[in-house]
Amino acid sequence: MNHSYDLIVIGGGVLGTFHAYHALTRGLRVALLEKDGKPQGATVRNFGQVVPSGMNSKWQDFGRESLSIYKKIQADFDISVRQEGSIYLASNEEEVQLLEELANINRSNAYPSELLTQGQCLERYPNLRQDYVKAGLFFPEEVKVEPRTMINRLHRYLKQKGLDIYTGETALECDALRSGVQLYTSGNRHFSATKVIICNGSEFKTLYPKLFQESDLVISKLQMMQTKPQPNYLLPSSVLTGLSIRRYEAFSECPSYREIKAREDPDSFEKKWGVHILFKQAEDGTIILGDSHEYAPVSQISDLGFDLKMEIDDFIVKEAKKIFALPTYEIQNRWFGMYSQCQTTDIFQHTIDEDIHIVTGIGGKGMTGSAGFAKHNINSIFNLNYV
Incomplete structure (x- = not known):
């Protein structure tokens, strides 16, 4: 036919x-x-x-x-x-500066965002650690x-x-x-x-x-995890943290981004494996944690392998615990995803x-x-x- x-x-x-x-x-x-x-x-x-x-x-x-x-x-x-918004949490003064600069860019782009003080972040986000957060930038339109x-x-x-x-x-x-x-x-x-x-x-x-x-395609392998359902706990929006602030493209347009990035340790574990810490509560009450980035040219995709690197998962959980004292960090699922992206475009x-x-x-x-x-x-x- x-x-x-x-x-x-x-x-x-x-x-x-x-x-x-x-x-x-x-x-x-x-x-x-x-x-x-x-x-x-x-x-x-x-x-x-x-x-x-x-x-x-x-x-x-x-x-x-x-x-x-x-x-x-x-x-x-x-x-x-679900329109619950997204928040970026800054852990030090450099990241606070980037949040403030991005907020200014958002105002010129007419994209709604709201700078939050440390106290406002702690009030809105249960179990957020006071010794981590310095400020936040909230995007109410995001889903x-x-x-x-x-x-x-x-x-x-x-x-x-x-x-x-x-x-x-x-x-x-x-x-x-x-x-x-x-x-x-x-x-x-x-x-x-x-x-x-x-x-x-x-x-x-x-x-x-x-x-x-x-x-010029490369393949990126990302590791993620899912906790068991969090008892009597609600995370009110998607959460992106300091390492995300240092990684995401939007912040590269901030005036101080290049200088701040130049001061980072090029040999750190998070640099080696492209780790940044994200939290998202799923509909069933579990928390999705991640993630990492490991790259290979498309001609060498087999180099990425099929195994999960437990040192990456362990690092993500260790860093996540510095940000939120969740009721449980017991992991019920682990997986990786692979996506293709261009090197030059x-x-x-x-x-x-x-x-x-x-x-x-x-x-x-x-x-x-x-x-x-x-x-x-x-x-x-x-x-x-x-x-």
Whole structure:
């Protein structure tokens, strides 16, 4: 059977799904191909924090658009979005300075944020250690989601809106013709489309192995943990801490950032493994803790291995205990996620014969930036900016 569409999206993670969403809202006939029974990659292996506050100016615009899209969908269909805000906690005067500078940048960008004193942070956040926190910067508009719940519910929502989703289908061949694209899958299906967008992380190597090997993509491996449910404890928002302040792109635009970074110990454990400490309470009362960053070129992905480095988990828990005296730090789950990102650009984009578009390597910006970026990209690919 020949399945014909205006657009076929390959990859059912957050980046591919939001490309399908925006094409669908523009009245296009769209199919989404997911190689597994349900998404298994980076989308379901992350914190689920939607935090435009951590992005540089360009991506903050996409992230803020994403917030609007998440909230719009949530008002129509429960995809687990909770608007509880995000807070960055400073542990010393350098980090306080960066928070104050970012607050000034936010004012000029008209992005709501609120500087909090040490006392206000301690009042709002139960069991926060007084000997850690010096100040905070709160972003009331930001949301969090349950990643595994969100993406599967989003698929159900889009099916109701007319999206055709084919799971367990690996794209094996994608051929550009004079007009449109022919696509063949592992399920012996034959598709035709006006355009194809490939958003399946590093796995576009199945279709274009030479392009994949020659790309500047690297793979990042992140370790995360989940505590047991916290008895009689509520963490009122997503929490990002001092090491996040020193890592996230938004702070690199602060006037004193470069000087402060230059004073850091380049041989520290957190530098070696890219550790910063995040807290997020899930719907079931557990706390998600993390995370770390270990990198390898796509040609050497096997170097990252399949094992968890317990010294990283132990370090994260030790540092987390310096920040919050949670009722329990007993861990019930540990896992790692892998995502692809570019070394030289902020996202990997490559067009083949005008109608096949590879869009991947969004890195750690996926959950926050995909919805807004995909809207822009669909409008660009289909020349809809002025429609």
